[in-house]
Amino acid sequence: MSVERELHALGSGLGAMRWVQGPGGNVSIKDTDTLFVKASGVRLCTVREHHAAVPLPLARRALAGDAAADALVFGLSPRPSLETYFHVLGPRVVAHTHALGALLLACATAPFGGLEVPTIAYERPGRGIALAVERTFGEEPPRGLVLLASHGLIAFADTVDEAIEATQTFDEQVRRAIGGTLPDIDALLGESLAIGEVAPLAGGFSRRIAPRQHDGRALFPDAVVYAGHLRTSDIGAATAERALREVARPVVLVSDEGHRLVVARRREQLDYAVEVAVAHDWLDDALSARGLAHYLPDDEPARILDLPAEKYRLSHSFKER
Structure with missing residues (x-):
């Protein structure tokens, strides 16, 4: 072979x-x-x-x-x-x-x-x-x-x-x-995708996913790089477009009510972010329910995003093909 x-x-x-x-x-x-x-x-x-x-x-x-x-x-x-x-x-x-x-x-x-x-x-x-x-x-x-x-x-x-x-x-x-019952990840992704369609923004794309009161903590590095959560008072188009301009990575905007909007500059990157966010939800729910969730240190996300290779991955993700 x-x-x-x-x-x-x-x-x-x-x-x-x-x-x-x-x-x-x-x-x-x-x-x-x-x-x-x-x-x-x-x-x-x-x-x-x-x-x-x-x-x-x-x-x-x-x-x-x-x-x-x-x-x-x-x-x-x-x-x-x-x-x-x-x-x-x-x-x-x-x-x-x-x-x-x-x-x-x-x-x-x-x-x-x-x-x-x-x-x-x-x-x-x-x-x-x-x-x-x-x-x-x-x-x-x-x-x-x-x-x-x-x-x-x-x-x-x-x-x-x-x-x-x-x-x-x-x-x-x-x-x-x-032990216990673990949800099917593909079904969970399907449920989140059913929340809303992909919507164009000035400079990118957005998609609503399942609501969640997310505190911004991450369990693993890719959740930081591809699906970091940011709290905001609203998740309207103006806020989403500002996030696209000012944040050098895909992000999940979380409103005070827990509604979530994923934003990214490329459609492919939007899909990546949704998958990683849903996987993190799955993992967080399973571990938290059993009192076992171990999150990255509070200062670790900034350190991860400062790695030269991560800066490359993020810039690569935003290039038009």
């Missing part, structure tokens, strides 16, 4: 909203001296068409802290994923997802269900995660599953099928372990 077909299989197997939301997650395949890795800011299901070919020796130098190599890696077009660093590690196939079941455990205040998996304490997206994985495994290359606190899951595998199966099996194990 060609690398392109393998990438397609990864994107097909792990590209649904249960496993990733919006442009989240990334996958890679090592082939001789080349790392084929998902491009930044695109959907995982499109990885066959949108991936970067990174020379492995160059990527290894970037992971080791070589600033010149780092600039070359992330200067490639298409630009590889911000998390290319940990794709350098381990066996041939690496799959990083935001599987909702795995996030139940990753974003919980304490472990539950007796599930045992190597876990990395929260690190901001980027090189720090890869270095933490290296520390966890020591001299041995990483293999199997690694849980990233407040972030997601990585599967290090020899084959595409192994990576998909490991991810999906763990996701189901966590869902069973937490």
Whole structure:
């Protein structure tokens, strides 16, 4: 099977909203001296068409802290994923997802269900995660599953099928372990989309989603980047258009009554933001109902948005195609 077909299989197997939301997650395949890795800011299901070919020796130098190599890696077009660093590690196939079941455990205040998996304490997206994985495994290359606190899951595998199966099996194990009934994420998305149609704005688009008294806290980084919530006295067109002008990212405006309006400069970005917001609602409800919700520190959103790579992703998202 060609690398392109393998990438397609990864994107097909792990590209649904249960496993990733919006442009989240990334996958890679090592082939001789080349790392084929998902491009930044695109959907995982499109990885066959949108991936970067990174020379492995160059990527290894970037992971080791070589600033010149780092600039070359992330200067490639298409630009590889911000998390290319940990794709350098381990066996041939690496799959990083935001599987909702795995996030139940990753974003919980304490472990539950007796599930045992190597876990990395929260690190901001980027090189720090890869270095933490290296520390966890020591001299041995990483293999199997690694849980990233407040972030997601990585599967290090020899084959595409192994990576998909490991991810999906763990996701189901966590869902069973937490107990109770969990709503279907696709049905929840459908309910939110039924609230209102996409509406054009001066400079972008908007869409109402299910109302919610949101306090602005986030459980995971993509909720900050793609679906940060801002309180406002109203969510009318004038307020939405001002948000488009003044805020350099998609946002979810929340009125005093809890009505929500998602605004973004591009239609694709609007869809991403809606998915991430609905996924965050699902996760927040499930964990809060069990007294297990662990939110990012109050100052972490500003730190995430200040990352050079996140600034790139946001600017990339606003370019007209």
